[in-house]
Amino acid sequence: MIAVVDLGIGNLANVRKALGGVVTSDPSELRKADKIVLPGVGNFGAVMRKLEPLRYVILDSIESGKPFLGICLGMQLLFEWSEESEGEGLRVLRGGVIRMRRGGVPHIGWNQVHLVRNCPLFNGVRTGSYFYFVHSYHADPKDHEVVVGLTDYEGYLFPSVIWKDNVFAVQFHPEKSSRNGLRIMENFRRL
Amino acid sequence: MLAKRIVVALDVRDGKVVKGVRFENVQDVGDPVEFARRYEEDGTDEIVFLDITASHEGRRTLMSLAERVASEIYVPFTVGGGIRSVEEIRNIIKSGADKVFINTAAVDRPELVREAVEVVGSANLVVAIDAKWNGRFWEVYTHGGRRARGLDAVRWAREVERLGAGEILLTSMDTDGTQAGFDIPLTRAVVDAVNIPVVASGGAGCPDHFYEVFRIGASAALAASIFHYGKYTVRELKEHLLRRGIDVRLD
Numbered sequence: 001m002i003a004v005v006d007l008g009i010g011n012l013a014n015v016r017k018a019l020g021g022v023v024t025s026d027p028s029e030l031r032k033a034d035k036i037v038l039p040g041v042g043n044f045g046a047v048m049r050k051l052e053p054l055r056y057v058i059l060d061s062i063e064s065g066k067p068f069l070g071i072c073l074g075m076q077l078l079f080e081w082s083e084e085s086e087g088e089g090l091r092v093l094r095g096g097v098i099r100m101r102r103g104g105v106p107h108i109g110w111n112q113v114h115l116v117r118n119c120p121l122f123n124g125v126r127t128g129s130y131f132y133f134v135h136s137y138h139a140d141p142k143d144h145e146v147v148v149g150l151t152d153y154e155g156y157l158f159p160s161v162i163w164k165d166n167v168f169a170v171q172f173h174p175e176k177s178s179r180n181g182l183r184i185m186e187n188f189r190r191l
Numbered sequence: 192m193l194a195k196r197i198v199v200a201l202d203v204r205d206g207k208v209v210k211g212v213r214f215e216n217v218q219d220v221g222d223p224v225e226f227a228r229r230y231e232e233d234g235t236d237e238i239v240f241l242d243i244t245a246s247h248e249g250r251r252t253l254m255s256l257a258e259r260v261a262s263e264i265y266v267p268f269t270v271g272g273g274i275r276s277v278e279e280i281r282n283i284i285k286s287g288a289d290k291v292f293i294n295t296a297a298v299d300r301p302e303l304v305r306e307a308v309e310v311v312g313s314a315n316l317v318v319a320i321d322a323k324w325n326g327r328f329w330e331v332y333t334h335g336g337r338r339a340r341g342l343d344a345v346r347w348a349r350e351v352e353r354l355g356a357g358e359i360l361l362t363s364m365d366t367d368g369t370q371a372g373f374d375i376p377l378t379r380a381v382v383d384a385v386n387i388p389v390v391a392s393g394g395a396g397c398p399d400h401f402y403e404v405f406r407i408g409a410s411a412a413l414a415a416s417i418f419h420y421g422k423y424t425v426r427e428l429k430e431h432l433l434r435r436g437i438d439v440r441l442d
Contacts, residue, residue, distance in 0.1 A: 011287030013262035104386060106314045108357070109410070110194040110236055110440045130194055130440035132267055134289075134314050152192060176267050176289065178231055179442055 002189065003033035005058070005074075007050045009042055015071075015175045018185040030057045035066055035191070039175070040073030044097065044137070045085030047073055055090065062092055067191045068167045069121075075162065075169035076139055084137050092167060095142035103154035105136035111160075113149040113172070119163045121170075121187050122148070129180045131172035133160075138171055194440040195432070196236040196411035197401070197425055198390055199418050201226050203256065203272075204244045223256060227264045230418070233425040235266060236440060239292070239360070239413060242272030243335060253279075254286040261287020269317060269360075280307045284315050292317035292360055295333035298340055298347070301354060308355035316358075317390075318351040320344050322377060323364040329377050336364055345380045352385045359389045360413070366394030373404040373412065382408035398423065398431035405437050 002021030004012055012023045019037060022029060030036060036058060040047055051058075062068050070078050079089045082097035089097070100107055115127040133151070138158040141147060149161030151171070160171040168188065174181035201208045201223055208221045227238050240260070242253050253270045260268055270283050271292035280291045291311070297304050297318050307316050321336050322329040322344035329344040348359055361381050363374030371394055378391045388410035395401065395414035404412050417423055429439045 010285065011258060011261040013258075013287065014265060017262065018265070106312075106357070107193075108314050108388075109196060112192065112194075126442075129442060154193075175265060178234075178265050181265055 001033050002035045002037060003030050004037045004039065005030065005051075005054065007040065007047060009040070009047070009050075012039060012175075015039060015185070018175065018182055019189055025054065027054055027057045030054060030061065033061070033066070035068070035188070036061050037069045037071065037188070038074035038077065039071040040077060041134075042073060043085055044073065044076060044082040044089070045087045048077060048087050048089060051077065051090075059090065059092070062167060065166050067188065069188050070167075070169035071175070072135060072171060072173055075171055076137060078162075078167065078169055079139055079141070082137060093139075093141055093143070093146060093162070093164060095140050097137050098140045099137050100135075100153065100156065100158070102156040106134055107136070107153045108134045110177075111151050111153060111172075113151055113160050115149050115161070117148055119148040119161065119168075120191060121161070121163065121168050121184055123183075123187050125180055125183050130177070131160075131170075131174070131180060132176040133172045135171060139169070192438050193410075194236070194438050195405045195409075196390075197234075197428060197439065198237045198239055198392075198411050198413040199230045199235045199425070200239045200241060200392070200413050200415040202241050202243050202415070204242070206256070209243065224259055224263050227260055227268065230425065231264055231266045233418075234429055234441065235425050237266060237411065238264070238268040240268065240270045240272075242270070244272075253288075254282050257283050257286035257288040271317070271319060275303075277303065277306050277310050280316070281310050284311050290315050290317050290358070292319045294319040294321065297351065298331060298333050298342065301350060304351055304354035304356055308357075313355050313357035316356055317360050318356040318358075319360040319362065320347060320351075320381075321362045321364055324377070329363075329380070332364060344377070345384050348381045348389075349384050352387050356387065358387055358410075359385065361389055361391055363393040367392070368416075369394050370396030370417065372396060372400040373409075375403060375407060378404055378409055379407045398428050401428060402432060402435050402437060405432070 151160035
């Protein structure tokens with residue numbers, strides 16, 4: 001079963017529909033889940049505070065090797081810190097989250113993901129495919145080998161897909177990215 | 192590279208999709224979710240739902256529409272029509288809409304733009320501007336195109352950007368329904384006046400009309416009739432644009 005973490009910040013019905021499973025904020029359900037998806041929109045610090053009661057359930061799940069998918073802010077929360085606000089992230093990955101250094105913010109619209117290496121999440125998805133983005137900050141990992149995909153925004157390259165062992169994360173919104181996004185979610189479901 | 196967006200507009204009245212030609216003579220043409228799904232499959236980048244009953248019949252909520260669409264559709268969508276308060280805007284976003292647009296209420300009380308942005312963020316708030324050339328300047332109209340406001344659309348566009356709007360949905364009442372092309376002079380004037388994305392609307396009749404309006408800097412172009420009545424598919428349009436060197440999403 002896949003559990004989609006519900007932080008009460010939006011309608012996750014289409015994510016649930018694409019992935020199957022449950023939308024929940026119940027720690028015991030998260031503990032039972034085979035995979036966890038952390039979607040997210042909003043402010044890093046504010047969402048992290050909401051996530052605090054679930055921190056260890058999520059970390060245990062990741063540590064036990066269960067697949068994890070972070071979406072948008074859910075990707076950023078995997079890191080240690082963010083320029084957006086005070087407070088710590090989940091610290092699953094080394095590095096932080098920084099504001100887009102160039103281009104207007106928010107970066108909003110359909111943009112391409114250029115794959116720098118293969119990743120099971122992108123099976124059947126061509127490099128250069130378009131996905132839907134809405135964000136002003138992006139991950140800045142310390143370990144460059146975790147980066148799977150890059151996106152070019154007005155000449156500024158940032159990491160838009162990350163993969164380390166059982167942890168996957170995307171800066172775009174697969175649930176808003178039509179066929180390509182559905183493919184990503186399907187690939188995650190099949191892991 | 193960020194793609195230029197093709198936006199399909201669905202006018203909704205009493206839960207059914209209709210399309211107004213020059214804002215009048217509407218006819219029932221179908222179910223919003225079905226239409227949205229068809230357009231998503233065809234490669235539409237974004238869908239705009241305009242509730243044309245809202246303004247004058249005092250309907251205050253588009254939440255159920257937003258909720259239905261958000262559960263079924265996998266492309267971003269915008270909802271608007273008769274929205275007057277921050278509360279409504281927040282509720283529609285919570286229901287699953289990606290963006291809300293406001294028009295009349297923003298002209299009536301510009302501070303609403305700032306207040307809404309504080310609650311839902313710039314990325315989620317669009318200001319729709321309906322404009323018509325009056326011989327001296329492009330004049331802003333509200334109430335679904337029925338009331339002239341004496342306001343210069345280009346200056347109003349600058350003002351809503353200053354107040355925090357994330358995007359402008361610009362409809363030319365001179366070209367809307369004509370299928371003779373987007374209003375290039377108006378769109379260019381607004382694109383040049385602001386830094387936020389401008390969605391051009393009104394007058395699309397053939398693929399080259401989209402090419403023209405992207406060339407002068409529109410970030411997105413919106414149309415309804417040419418798609419609704421099957422004149423062109425979104426895919427055909429995008430293939431044409433790609434051949435002419437415009438970056439569009441085609442998977």
